[in-house]
Amino acid sequence: MASFNTIAGCVLASALFAMVVGKVSNAVVHPHKLDKPALAVSNDAPTQTAAAPAAIEIPPIGPKLASANVDAGKAIFMKQCFTCHTVDKGGANKVGPNLWDVVDRKKASHAGFSYSSALTAKGGEWTYEDIDHLIFKPSAYARGTKMAFAGLPKEQERADVIAYLRTMADTPKPLP
Ligand code: HEC
Incomplete structure (x- = not known):
């Protein structure tokens, strides 16, 4: 048989519980005002260092293109790139x-190809230097790229391949 004490205890406990809940919800519903905004919003353009993961420093490829070997570049392309890329006009x-x-x-921007957002987000045109950075280490140039290729660490090989790519156009772009 439930004694009077037990019942009284229950009533008291429920009352306490209600008080605690009241306090807690009060705290939740009426948060303290922050002295400062928690997020500082700045209109300044993001600096290079803040926006991008530290870019890998490689010397400019431009000066090496004039003396690069287009035939060697074609051979490297056929071995390293052709599994994934055609380079002929209208190629698939x-x-x-x-x-x-x-x-x-x-x-x-090539029609009919579904690029990763990592590459799409890069913006701009493929300069010689940007192609160099991409093929040096795709994952470092565009984190999250779909180009699953380890990269060409040798500068001469990159210069040769880029010199070859340059010739694969109706009007090759001027050398830098
Ligand atoms: C394993 C397949 C694979 C290999 C090997 C590969 N690529 Fe790629 N490449 C891709 C894919 C996939 C993309 C699209 C990347 C994306 O959307 O993130 C791409 C993108 C590119 C682009 C940008 C094209 C554009 O339209 O913006 C260039 C330039 C390029 N590759 C050059 C090369 C060269 C040069 C080589 C050889 C040294 C090479 N790739 C090797 C798969 C490959």
Whole structure:
């Protein structure tokens, strides 16, 4: 049989519980005003260092292109790139987009190819230097890129391949 004490205890406990809940919800519903805004919003353009993960420093490829070997570049392309890319005019997209006339082409713009947002977000055109950075280490150039290629660490090989890509156009772009 429930004693009077038990019942009284229950009533008291419920009352306490109600008080606690009241206090807590009060705290939740009426938060303290912050002295300062928690998020500082700035209108300044983001600086390079803040926006991008530290870019890998490689010397400019431009000066090496004039003396690069187009035939060697073609051989490297056939071995390293052709599994994923065609480079002839009107060539099909494979795992990667067709690369005809890629120098100065708008990045991530080839018709019928579904690019990653990582590459689309880059913006601008494919300069010689940007192609160099991409093929040096795609994952570092565009984190999250679909170009699953380790990269060409050798500068001479990159210069040769870029010199070859340059020739694959109706009117090759001027050398830098
Ligand atoms: C394993 C497949 C693969 C290999 C190998 C590969 N690529 Fe790619 N490449 C891709 C894919 C996929 C993309 C699209 C990337 C994205 O959307 O993030 C791409 C994009 C590119 C682009 C940008 C094209 C555009 O339209 O914006 C260039 C330039 C390029 N690759 C050059 C090369 C070169 C040069 C080589 C050889 C040294 C090479 N790729 C090797 C798969 C590959």
